[in-house]
Amino acid sequence: MVNDFISRSSFYLTTLSIKFIPIPDSDLIDLLGRLPSLQHLTVVDSNITSPRPITSLLVQSLHAIPRTSSVTVFSVLVKRLQSLSLTSCSDGGFCDQDFVDMVSSRWFLDGYRSPSDPMNSNGGMACLRSVVMRFTKRVVDEEVYRPLKYLEQEGMRVVVVGQSS
Template identity: 40%
Template sequence: MFWIHSLNKFQEALHKCSSLESLVLTSSEGHPKLTDSKSEDTSCNINSFSIKENPGKPLIDMIFSSCTFPSLNELQIERMREYNLTYQWPSGAFISLISRSSCVITTFSIRGISISASDLIAALHVMPSLLSLEVEDGEWHYNCPVNQHQSPINSVFITRLAHRAQSSAILVPKLHSLHLLSYRMTSDADCGFDLSFIDMVESRWFRPGSDLFAAMSTVGRGCIRSVEMKFARRNIDPVIYKPLRVLDEEGLRVVVSGMDTVVI
């Protein structure tokens, strides 16, 4: 684990550890220093990369803009402390990193980062080989107007994950594992989200041994195997999620929990 104060120090560490395969970066308190260097740094062996970001000038932006990881297949991005209301997800820089690296991402985790549903969808478009996806929208302070913050875990994102779109538009077609944790408070639209979520899961489940399972496998579409949906700050109606119990009995691992209850 490296404590990073400047991009130059990070690049120096990569050069000294050329055989490094797994990297965790934790930025210290304060503002990582931007450099005048326009060079890009390449690490051919790193396959697992985790960025744990503290408040300040985002280290994330600098890494996305300056590095190339051709062997990368696991990427975790996490905000370690209080939510930064002014942070803007660098969508273009992230897409450039993945495209420039020509890497095959199979595991992607993003926690506590301010990212819109549209930006998350754009990011997932450049990771078609994704097998495992984890999204947590951030535990904001209780004295903040939580519902005013953007959260990627909404009906727009859930609907785009459904498999009923045209083949050219399907998002993460090979997805096996999905973990979502939302701190969004209760609103009038919750029922609509719940129904969209159920529809999405049903569209991605193909009963093992069925003709549909075989057909989807031949065209490169994976069957969802594990789903977790946790609501940290709202209760849910167990009756609404009853359809997913059927899938659980067929072999899909499903966990759905509200603030006080676990319904599946």
Template identity: 40%
Template sequence: MFSVFTFPSLGELIICSEDGSTPNLIWPLDAFSAFISRLACTLTMLSLSSVTVFDLDLIADLNLLPSLINFSIDGLLNPEGGSPITSRFLSSLTLHDSGSPLLPKLRFLSIKLHGASFDDVAFVRMVSSRWLPDPACAAVIGMDCLRSVVLHFEERGVDENTYTPLYDLDRKGMQVVITGNGANGIKT
């Protein structure tokens, strides 16, 4: 599909598997990259659901979308098992002293995980690094402030202590929703 179409006014893109219940759509790295390079518009929203993709391929393609404001992930799988939402992926979204992170305009992030393995600390670090409530400071850095983050665990609960820094950001103005399906699942 990506090798055939060009959409001159595309602003939002939703990609999901055919039936939506199983991750059977294999990420077409080269075709997607070529598709993005042909776009004559600014893609501001991307939603991926039930897609199988390596973390490095996801990072490579997101590098082509610096104007993305809203990014939604639901049930992505790594072809080798597990999730592509790895420590490396989260680090690529984290603001480091060495340079600008992936998706500098990102304001809204939603992640729904179907596995139990996840680097909670790297996620908290990433979200915290993108809290830039001072517009002047954000402009100097060349980034937008992350305003909303939703994280849902389908197969595990939430460690409330690990996410305390994000609950603090919620009180300061960022919308933070962390939920899980477990004995200790909470909603903030």
């Protein structure tokens, strides 16, 4: 229903907040594919039993480098994304390293961009400036998330908190 509305409309949605709505990750990914102007995304799946939108599949789909399979090339979702906030109650089934890789793939310093860089063609890829990851039912493995500290030192706002943080 939402996808039909978006397909018929010609609006530019820059901010999307999905809180406490049981939506499958595949449906959210499909929705994000229809929102190329999106700059700010917030998803909260706390207190949801099933389905949960925050999964490794969602995180992988937000990676800046398109995935390929033997038959399909996937395009980059939400190329203009500048801020991402996720709050998850999942205590398993989420790959922290995928999250770190995705965030890292969406960071680059403005001074390092070049007009010949393919990531800047066709409207370009926005640099992710703020990322918040909250886990309500598990602790954070500080070692896995250490690379994000370097991005924070370079200017990205990075907040990763867990149950005991």
